[in-house]
Structures are given as structure tokens and as C-alpha cells.
Amino acid sequence: MMRKCSTKFFKYAEGPVQMKGDGRTLSSSSLSLTTMSAGRMKVHCLSGYISNLYLCEYPDLKRMLLLDTGMGRDVDRVEFFINNVLHPDTTSSSTASADSTPKKKPFDTQLKTVVSTHCHVDHMGAAWGYRERGIPVAVADRYEEYFKGIGGKTQQGIEAVLATFVAHRLGRKVEYPFCPLSVPEGAELDPRLRLKDGSHVPGFEDWVAVACPGHTCHMNMLFHPESHILYAADFFVANNKQKKEFRAPVPIDVDYAYTHSLERLRNLSVRYVLLAHGGIIDCQEAGGWEAILDDVASHRNSQENDNWTMRLIRNTLTGYTSEPSTFDRSRLPSLPLPKAADQPAHISRSKL
Numbered sequence: 001m002m003r004k005c006s007t008k009f010f011k012y013a014e015g016p017v018q019m020k021g022d023g024r025t026l027s028s029s030s031l032s033l034t035t036m037s038a039g040r041m042k043v044h045c046l047s048g049y050i051s052n053l054y055l056c057e058y059p060d061l062k063r064m065l066l067l068d069t070g071m072g073r074d075v076d077r078v079e080f081f082i083n084n085v086l087h088p089d090t091t092s093s094s095t096a097s098a099d100s101t102p103k104k105k106p107f108d109t110q111l112k113t114v115v116s117t118h119c120h121v122d123h124m125g126a127a128w129g130y131r132e133r134g135i136p137v138a139v140a141d142r143y144e145e146y147f148k149g150i151g152g153k154t155q156q157g158i159e160a161v162l163a164t165f166v167a168h169r170l171g172r173k174v175e176y177p178f179c180p181l182s183v184p185e186g187a188e189l190d191p192r193l194r195l196k197d198g199s200h201v202p203g204f205e206d207w208v209a210v211a212c213p214g215h216t217c218h219m220n221m222l223f224h225p226e227s228h229i230l231y232a233a234d235f236f237v238a239n240n241k242q243k244k245e246f247r248a249p250v251p252i253d254v255d256y257a258y259t260h261s262l263e264r265l266r267n268l269s270v271r272y273v274l275l276a277h278g279g280i281i282d283c284q285e286a287g288g289w290e291a292i293l294d295d296v297a298s299h300r301n302s303q304e305n306d307n308w309t310m311r312l313i314r315n316t317l318t319g320y321t322s323e324p325s326t327f328d329r330s331r332l333p334s335l336p337l338p339k340a341a342d343q344p345a346h347i348s349r350s351k352l
Contacts (some may be wrong), residue, residue, distance in 0.1 A: 214258025
């Protein structure tokens with residue numbers, strides 16, 4: 001049972017996820033289910049700095065998987081949530097052993113893998129923080145091509161500034177938005193940490209990578225076939241969650257690749273979609289998976305009617321990375337999509 005708690009830096013408030021505020025108060029919602037392969041699983045949706053973070057907890061196995069890193073200090077938010085909200089008993093002084101050596105806390109012992117779906121700063125900005133704690137970070141294959149050369153570094157610098165603008169609109173206190181521009185250590189050596197279309201997440205084989213180029217050339221989603229849950233990152237965003245409006249993100253690096261990915265996703269059976277910007281979406285409540293994709297496509301066709309701010313961002317503040325110029329149609333994913341379970345696990349939703 002989770003409860004209200006606080007530390008010097010963060011506090012937790014019960015209730016559904018709230019993304020507005022100074023960033024010190026965390027909130028969460030969750031999906032709970034029991035799988036055939038791994039027993040109980042809870043997917044916690046947390047309020048990160050500028051995006052939702054998704055922590056997959058396997059209580060029976062005492063293992064956790066994080067879907068996308070968030071920005072730099074989101075490492076501290078995830079650590080706070082695991083140690084102080086999920087496992088509040090581990091914060092007491094009684095966790096020290098007889099020889100006064102502090103025991104490792106659940107963040108260090110149970111968080112086994114972090115996945116970065118693509119290299120935008122709110123999805124990979126904290127990779128270095130997890131690496132420093134010895135937690136492996138799995139990345140999309142050819143991930144590093146995005147920030148090669150002066151163009152790539154310029155693009156990431158601009159994204160950091162844009163992230164600060166988004167944080168300001170959310171009422172966040174300023175946090176350092178820049179991050180080391182490198183592939184997480186180990187990913188360039190261990191092929192298991194390079195996720196391609198159809199790859200299983202190391203240590204969490206119940207999650208499968210689905211390549212979806214377009215937003216970036218290397219982006220992945222993550223699909224859980226047993227439950228029909230899809231982590232879509234920000235392949236699309238909830239423009240107005242209450243009105244159930246969905247639209248493509250900014251930028252779209254390769255237009256035809258985005259269209260290909262969007263149409264390919266129609267063949268996937270999805271019950272819940274997890275959005276980095278929009279939270280947990282019940283597809284049935286939103287009119288169905290097909291209706292969501294139709295809405296994304298419809299908004300793309302009407303982009304010429306965007307306000308001047310969106311046009312400025314799309315046309316002036318993106319397009320510096322050279323990665324799209326190296327992308328061609330031979331890289332469009334063509335493998336069969338993961339087969340969803342015929343009888344998906346029952347899912348209960350809570351707002352804690």
C-alpha cells in the first residue's frame with residue numbers, strides 16, 4: 001500500500017498523475033495485472049520533470065524495468081518513488097547491518113534495466129545517471145547517429161532549451177537540461193542492449209521492441225503481448241486528453257517513415273497505450289485503437305492550420321541533425337509485429 005511521504009527534495013501526494021507544479025511533488029497512477037510468464041506486474045505512471053515516466057514493477061520477482069530515462073534529475077524522482085513510496089520501510093535506519101554497513105536500497109537492487117526509446121533529451125537525458133549507478137540502459141539501434149557532428153550537437157542543445165520552455169509552462173522550477181551526448185556505456189559493446197525491431201528487452205523478455213521511425217529515424221516503442229499494453233513514448237501525444245484528441249509530435253524527421261509506422265501500427269492489438277505526454281490511455285474509452293490512429297493522421301493533415309508558435313518550432317528549431325539524410329526506405333521496418341495473446345491478462349487501473 002502506498003502512502004504519503006516526503007524527503008528534503010521530493011514529496012509524494014496520492015491521486016492521479018499531475019504534471020503541473022514546481023516538480024517537487026510526485027504523483028502516480030498504475031495498471032495492475034498477473035502474467036503467465038512473470039507473475040504480478042504493476043505499471044506505475046509517474047510525473048517526471050516534463051514527461052510521464054513508466055516503471056514496471058514485478059513484485060513476485062523483485063525486479064523493475066523503467067521505460068525511458070526522463071531528464072537528468074528524473075533519476076532522483078524514480079529513486080525517491082522506489083525507495084520511499086513503494087518500499088518506505090527501507091528508508092529507516094534499521095536497514096543498516098550489524099557491522100554498520102548500509103544495505104543497498106531497492107532502487108539499486110531491483111531496478112534491473114532502463115530502456116531509452118530514442119535520443120531526445122526527455123527520453124535519454126538521465127541515461128548517464130543510471131549508468132553511474134550501475135544500471136544498464138538499453139537503446140535503439142543506430143541511436144548515436146542522431147547527435148553526430150556539429151548539427152547533432154546543435155539539435156540537442158536546442159532541444160534542451162525547448163525542454164526548459166516546456167518546464168516553464170508546466171510551472172517547474174529550473175533544472176539543468178543538458179546531458180552528456182554519448183551512447184550509454186556498455187550499449188556499444190553488448191549487442192543485447194541494442195534494441196532492433198522485434199528484440200526482447202534483456203531480462204524482461206515479455207516486452208518487445210517495435211521499430212517506428214518517423215519522429216526520429218531510430219525510435220522504438222515497447223509492446224507487452226500478454227496484456228496488449230503499448231508504450232508509445234511520444235510517437236504521438238495527447239493534445240487534449242479530456243476530449244481524446246491525439247496528434248503527431250514535433251519534429252517529424254522523416255515524413256514517409258512516420259506514415260509507414262502509423263499504418264503498420266494498425267495491425268497491432270492495443271488495449272492501453274502509455275504516452276510520455278498524455279499518460280495512460282484506455283483505448284476503449286478513446287473510441288478504439290483505430291480511432292486514435294485516425295485522429296493522429298487527421299491532425300497531421302491539418303498541420304498547416306497550426307498557430308505561429310508551433311510553425312516556428314517545427315520549421316526553425318528542428319532539422320539540424322544529419323540523421324534523416326542517411327535514412328532510406330530500405331530501413332523501413334517490415335518484420336511481422338509481435339503476436340498479441342489471444343486471451344490477454346485482466347487489467348485493473350488505480351489512481352494512487
